[in-house]
Amino acid sequence: MTLPSNPLKVGVLGATGTVGQRFILLLSTHPFFQVHALGASARSAGLPYKQAVRWKQVQPIPEAVRDLVVKNCVAEEFADCAIVFSGLDADVAGDIEQAFRAAELAVFSNAKNFRRDPTVPLIVPLVNTSHLSMIPYQRSQLSLQKGFIVTNANCSTTGLVIPLAALEKAFGPIDTCLVTTMQAISGAGYPGVPSFDIFDNIVPHIGGEEEKIEWEAAKILGGISDNGQSFDLREKTPINVSANCNRVPVLEGHTECVSVRFARRPPPTVEEAIQAMRSFTCEAQTAGCPSAPREVIFVHEEVDRPQPRLDRDFQKGAGVNVGRIRPCPVLDLKFVVLSNNVAIGAATSSIINAEYAVLTGVVAS
Numbered sequence: 093m094t095l096p097s098n099p100l101k102v103g104v105l106g107a108t109g110t111v112g113q114r115f116i117l118l119l120s121t122h123p124f125f126q127v128h129a130l131g132a133s134a135r136s137a138g139l140p141y142k143q144a145v146r147w148k149q150v151q152p153i154p155e156a157v158r159d160l161v162v163k164n165c166v167a168e169e170f171a172d173c174a175i176v177f178s179g180l181d182a183d184v185a186g187d188i189e190q191a192f193r194a195a196e197l198a199v200f201s202n203a204k205n206f207r208r209d210p211t212v213p214l215i216v217p218l219v220n221t222s223h224l225s226m227i228p229y230q231r232s233q234l235s236l237q238k239g240f241i242v243t244n245a246n247c248s249t250t251g252l253v254i255p256l257a258a259l260e261k262a263f264g265p266i267d268t269c270l271v272t273t274m275q276a277i278s279g280a281g282y283p284g285v286p287s288f289d290i291f292d293n294i295v296p297h298i299g300g301e302e303e304k305i306e307w308e309a310a311k312i313l314g315g316i317s318d319n320g321q322s323f324d325l326r327e328k329t330p331i332n333v334s335a336n337c338n339r340v341p342v343l344e345g346h347t348e349c350v351s352v353r354f355a356r357r358p359p360p361t362v363e364e365a366i367q368a369m370r371s372f373t374c375e376a377q378t379a380g381c382p383s384a385p386r387e388v389i390f391v392h393e394e395v396d397r398p399q400p401r402l403d404r405d406f407q408k409g410a411g412v413n414v415g416r417i418r419p420c421p422v423l424d425l426k427f428v429v430l431s432n433n434v435a436i437g438a439a440t441s442s443i444i445n446a447e448y449a450v451l452t453g454v455v456a457s
């Protein structure tokens with residue numbers, strides 16, 4: 093593992109948005125990274141950050157970025173950044189991130205645009221940091237020396253696959269998974285869902301969300317071919333996921349009710365599943381990533397937990413909360429997951445991915 097001798101200069105694209113603001117806060121005290129450049133739309137470019145942003149965080153804007161002038165998202169303006177984090181709106185993220193990669197920049201993105209790309213890793217850092225091994229092939233396909241794109245997953249996918257990974261590690265493949273989400277309004281960015289739609293209400297549709305969860309789980313939980321040139325997408329051990337997604341009047345924290353069936357018979361008991369989740373560890377912890385949670389999965393014993401208001405900030409939102417692990421009379425087991433959609437569901441994941449890339453030499457420090 094290589095610890096950087098000096099802080100690395102990093103850029104944040106979409107710095108004024110919901111995810112961008114979380115990047116700013118997390119990076120302002122980061123031991124490896126120093127915010128050097130901020131990018132957003134033409135509406136914000138040219139303004140000091142404090143003027144461009146509609147700041148919605150509890151903590152004040154960090155001193156070091158208050159007066160940084162926001163730039164247009166063009167690669168030349170970020171040329172001296174070792175890493176660029178992207179919290180860009182998906183409508184523009186595709187072209188911008190591709191241009192940054194072509195300019196030999198290392199891009200860690202929250203946007204959906206490249207998640208299905210056959211050479212782009214889709215990494216939930218508490219599950220599959222090993223997929224970074226695809227980077228040499230991605231670079232070779234584009235004749236690049238340093239540039240690449242790594243994505244992190246949809247926020248609901250992220251909360252789901254972490255307990256699934258723990259269960260699969262202990263008990264082998266899960267073949268069926270039913271999940272019903274209750275997703276916070278911050279997931280829709282700012283200003284997001286109109287108050288008239290969400291106050292005193294539940295909206296039983298989030299465009300494209302169910303398809304993303306159903307597809308992304310297999311890429312994350314699957315392996316990489318022996319030659320390091322393709323993701324296996326679980327062809328040999330299919331994991332069939334069916335998702336129902338709902339927007340609920342919660343500010344932060346996505347809750348998911350999950351039922352699973354294992355390929356192996358007999359399936360694990362509730363006690364065995366609790367033990368597997370509690371003892372689950374990941375490479376990001378072993379490697380010493382500073383933003384990795386101490387406990388990947390915190391299993392609650394109380395019958396009425398996890399709850400978003402009480403549990404979303406546990407471990408700064410970097411791990412996941414699981415509760416109510418119990419037998420399922422239709423499949424094998426069922427449980428509830430709570431993950432912080434703007435932390436491990438977004439900015440924290442990108443940052444841990446970047447920390448791991450630095451520690452393992454994928455990004456030179």
Ligand SMILES: NC(=O)C1=CN([C@@H]2O[C@H](COP(=O)(O)OP(=O)(O)OC[C@H]3O[C@@H](n4cnc5c(N)ncnc54)[C@H](OP(=O)(O)O)[C@@H]3O)[C@@H](O)[C@H]2O)C=CC1
Nearest residue numbers: 106108109110111132133136179181182202203279281282
């Ligand atoms: N919110 C969440 O929980 C999660 C979000 N994501 C993904 O992360 C990304 C950001 O989401 P979120 O922060 O919620 O979105 P927001 O709408 O809050 O922020 C979008 C950002 O994109 C910038 N932007 C918009 N248009 C352009 C443009 N033409 N050129 C350059 N920059 C532009 C905005 O800048 P300006 O202020 O100048 O308009 C703003 O900084 C999205 O792709 C989203 O899908 C992923 C996981 C979770």
Ligand SMILES: N[C@@H](CC(=O)OP(=O)(O)O)C(=O)O
Nearest residue numbers: 202203204246247275279280
């Ligand atoms: N769709 C998620 C947030 C999001 O932007 O997802 P994605 O990054 O997959 O587009 C939510 O509304 O809670």
